Amino acid sequence: MxxxxxxxxxxxxxxxxxxxxxxxxxxxxxxxxxxxxxxxxxxxxxxxxxxxxxxxxxxxxxxxxxxxxxxxxxxxxxxxxxxxxxxxxxxxxxxxxxxxxxxxxxxxxxxxxxxxxxxxxxxxxxGVCGMPGVTAHYGLFVVGRLRRGETVVVSAASGAVGSVVGQLARIRGARAIGIAGGAAKCRYVVEALGFDDCIDHRSPDFEARLADATPQRVDVQFENVGGTVMDAVLARLNEHARIVLCGLVSEYEQGPASGLRNTRELLVNRATLQAFIVSEHLDYWPGALEELAQWVRSGELRYxxxxxxxxxxxxxxxxxxxxxxxxxxxxxxxxxxxxxxxxxx
Ligand SMILES: NC(=O)c1ccc[n+]([C@@H]2O[C@H](COP(=O)([O-])OP(=O)(O)OC[C@H]3O[C@@H](n4cnc5c(N)ncnc54)[C@H](OP(=O)(O)O)[C@@H]3O)[C@@H](O)[C@H]2O)c1
Structure with missing residues (x-):
């Protein structure tokens, strides 16, 4: 047997x-x-x-x-x-x-x-043709209501979700700014994935570099990380900005999160913050999966x-x-x- x-x-x-x-x-x-x-x-x-x-x-x-x-x-x-x-x-x-x-x-x-x-x-x-890809698609287009010509900032930009977010933003005709940890990840995000810029959240002048990279400010904040990274992007919000609260990975391993200092920006910009969980939107998956696979096959979407x-x-x-x-x-x-x-x- x-x-x-x-x-x-x-x-x-x-x-x-x-x-x-x-x-x-x-x-x-x-x-x-x-x-x-x-x-x-x-x-x-x-x-x-x-x-x-x-x-x-x-x-x-x-x-x-x-x-x-x-x-x-x-x-x-x-x-x-x-x-x-x-x-x-x-x-x-x-x-x-x-x-x-x-x-x-x-x-x-x-x-x-x-x-x-x-x-x-x-x-x-x-990954790109699965749950993380659909998360990027739904978060950016439905929750973020991204429009052509707008500026998106996405954290954890070289990761499974973030890497798709910035590329979809470029496909939609928007400006994509990434945030990632370290020079190698930032280089990859710009050179291989085609983001307009990528800022290293570990660099001592992170906030100043983020300001330089967002002269028109930020219309869609795609938040994957939370904590001080999230806070720095809040300081760059545009009027009527949408904050797509996708994840808070920097806070999953610690107790109470580090406090946000820039919440005033939510008020003065009349911003909307919306969290979502992709598994609650299963009807959306088939169309998004088809579109993602098409972009991967055509080489427009890299991973x-x-x-x-x-x-x-x-x-x-x-x-x-x-x-x-x-x-x-x-x-x-x-x-x-x-x-x-x-x-x-
Ligand atoms: N809402 C939903 O339905 C949904 C679905 C899928 C994923 N998510 C969320 O999306 C986010 C990204 O998930 P993923 O699967 O794509 O993971 P990932 O980005 O591939 O990997 C996690 C990344 O998080 C970053 N990170 C970890 N600790 C950090 C810290 N203290 N400060 C800054 N960055 C930190 C790291 O990137 P750097 O080295 O670049 O910092 C790490 O590579 C997570 O928050 C996850 O929970 C949400």
């Missing part, structure tokens, strides 16, 4: 401040057989995303927090190995947000999207992936990403052949 052994990463303890790889444990677990309506998937790529840190926090959030011993949540791309959902045949490539940090996932077929062979690499279904090998290295990669250690969409490539044969008779 052959049995497959799954490898899972679970939360062992609540992180105290910064995530530590010791906050996780690797567990071996038998791979279940799919029940009625379920699909068994061998995962090939795991996405690491900042929201996972919010799930590891016992404080109230927009999704339920994890309990000790829970499987780490996460999106994956994989191949269907067995199926009891007639709409998803074995061999299909699928993406799902409920798959978790594991080599094998057994989930309802309704939780999966089949990836059409649409001329873009599979891994992009977790970069930062790949870690092996599930066992996911905790350290995740901890690093939350401190800006990633350069591009953070992915984990799972083992080519994770099947462990046991007790073959």
């Amino acid at each position: 052959t049995s497959r052994i799954n490898l899972q990463v679970r939360m062992r303890r609540f992180p105290q401040g910064r995530v530590d790889p010791a906050d996780f444990e690797l567990v071996e677990f038998p791979v279940p057989e799919p029940g009625e309506g379920e699909v068994l998937v061998r995962n090939e790529w795991l996405s690491l995303d900042p929201y996972m840190r919010l799930r590891m926090d016992p404080r109230r959030s927009y999704v339920e927090g994890l309990r000790l011993g829970d499987l780490m949540p996460g999106g994956t791309v994989g191949v269907v190995v067995a199926s009891r959902d007639p709409t998803i045949p074995p061999g299909a490539r699928v993406v799902g947000t409920r798959m978790g940090w594991q080599l094998w996932s057994c989930v309802p077929g309704s939780a999966l999207r089949t990836i059409a062979d649409n001329g873009v690499p599979l891994s992009t279904a977790l 970069r992936e930062d790949v870690t090998e092996g599930l066992e290295n996911a905790p350290a990669a995740f901890a690093s990403m939350l401190q800006g250690g990633n350069f591009g969409k953070k992915l984990v490539r799972l083992d080519d052949d994770p099947v462990i044969e046991q007790g073959v008779q």
